[in-house]
Amino acid sequence: MTSNSQTILAILVTYHSCLILLGLWAARRAQTNEDFLIGGRNLNGWVAGFSYAATSSSAWVLMGFSGFVYATGLSALWMLPGIWGGYIVAWVVLGKQLQQRAHQHKYVTFTDFIAADTVSHARRRIVLASSTMILFCFIFYISAQLLASGSAMKTYFDIPSWQGILLAALIVSVYSVLGGFWAVSTTDMIQGIVILVIAILLPLAALVEAGGPVELWARLAQDTPGHLDIFGGRAGLTAIGAALGMAGIGLGTFGQPQLMTRIMSVKNDKERRKAFKIAMSWSLIVFSGMALLGLSARVLPVSMDNAEQILFGTTSLLFPDIIAGLVMAALLSAVMSTVDSILVASSASISHDIKFQPVRSVLMSRIAAAGLMVLAVGISLSAPTSIFERVLFAWTALGAAFGPVLFARLAGWRPHPNAVFLAMMTGFFMSVAFNQYLYAGPSNLYERIGPWICPILLLYAWRIEAPAEQHDG
Template structure:
């Protein structure tokens, strides 16, 4: 392992930068709209990079890399799905999301969802807030688990100590700043991830002897299913497995922490530039991690998969550089959860319909909600352990199925009765959660695609004539 003194020094420096950003941003928060949406003032680089980092971090650096390492080429079906989600949110949903936020003063995605719901707006808001809280405690738990795994890998701490330390650091930072601070720090994190996902894969590929040696080693050491795009499945089962992974990208269309970035961009022109920045970032990240995973498998690295990134950095980089990379990525993983906590806080203090005497009281309740969500997520992490990838995909898919169809159709100009919107939200979420707990590729297709199809049918039946 790289010199721990280098890692600790880098961690401290990184956290000082984050705290400085939080302090700077706190002086620009004068209203609820500033705290939860940065007063719609984000530029393209901040919006594009913070969106990218919020889609990824722990589950990409650790979970996706581990999935490619252990399962092979079948995992690559996730990539077109993820990029499809990028394009749909920024270019199809983005124009109306951004414009209507400016025109009608929306603060959250739920505001946009219920804007034309009439008498149903309040109950839809309450249900939406409950679903956001439910899903995000699992999502945040995945980030805490990632931080805990990283601290355990680097410092040899126990899992409990590592998770509690990571959660404490995250929570202290989150309580300092609002959406502007979260967006800037996430943009910084995205830059750190790009550098790490270039340096570490190149080092691993070089250690493996180049692309030719990696390909030869894989053909001679891994089972044929590893190099198949349908994995161990065949025929319709293989197609089902691929479609299940491909459908993961649909989740982006219903994620508040992502759509908030698009709502907060200053102008439509900057929104389009933000889309290009997000896509370019994704190309670099996913290309690098696929190279890293295949190189690690070719060399038969002794790792469980989700610790591959840190193991490769330690093994193939000089100690000083490895320490900086590990510490920077560790900090980036931990800081991602700020956006999730903000979205959860806004669900409690704004979307749930609760009213407060003054804006300061609303902000206080939002911060208290952050603490409550963090505590629940830590408990889940400690007492209901599972791998990072599964926990993130559960919350990602369920929330996408609940909100995605209703938000997408509204962005496309549909006017739907409020009761139909409520039914679509509940049905999409219920189908996704039920199918998640049923094994097999057929259930996975129902979870990813069937939940959306039912939502669209309900919305179509409830569509009002214009």
């Protein structure tokens, strides 16, 4: 192992030892399933804001998004209005009602909210369907993050990717299984701060190395002029459709249980407003930084195997060992800030929503989290795909399944249980169909927006005036 690798390893060991100790501390606070799965609905704004931002963005921002901008150019930036719009709608438009109802009705999971006001076999059908879809998508989501970790370990330590995947899985599993929501929220806040620092320092250094904004623009115009076309060479309706397709990624926000439970867990409205300001500021800085890194790296002599490794290549080119260690820590922070939250949300689907008994609730949640991690590791090792593609598939499918139902409930439509079930299934399977078999349109326009149309119409047409308990389905 080189001195460079030894320095990076020392930083990582210190950093992740602190995270594991934090998990041990948080384990004392997870006395009930409500504590383990939603932190007792008592998160303050700083923890909720940073953990929401870090969880929503994950490794695909540091590696996937920066690599996408590197490969595509300015046309990739159409994603940003959709992403930032998702933050605003989630926290400002929907957040107040979501947080208040979660406290008022003692909801523990996002599925509790989706299946609200339904009883008997109708609720059971909704819960089983939602839990199945969540677990299916989250397995791929987790595997994508672990794949990013394996790629990083291979780059810095010259070890096989599978060893890096196993190491990351072990670290995350320890503190997530022990501490649950308390642990993952607190560690996500720390990891969000680390990511923020890197997203400021690295892009600025890359921009300076490229000669500054004016020189960067001139070199891009000379070497890769297509990168400066905001529509990526498209024109007319195709250009508009592509822009809308990129921005449509924001629709996925509203179907992510790991994000909606962050809003549900905030202890009061004052802390919710604070959390939004923190999360939004973080997102503006980090996404802008990664976009700048992708453009700047285009004109630098960066050594890498593929576009998703520009973070490592740029760091090795510009910084000494100690900074490389921090960047590595930032990447693994991004990986873990998503994986840990998804593990807790997934275990909630099994231990709370499906309610396997007579195993004690908190123990069942921990067993479920460990089992899901094992399955995700297996998929990571056997089905390699790009980080960007895996995350976007899971993100889009969950958004189409749950987003329309969330909006319908918060709009006061009181949808019939059958409409909720059919809307979820229709949105999910249409998303899968567009992803696998149908023409997704320019920049996946149809895949991201199309699956929302039928569920919205179903929920609106099949709404009821009387309390849902009287219409068991």
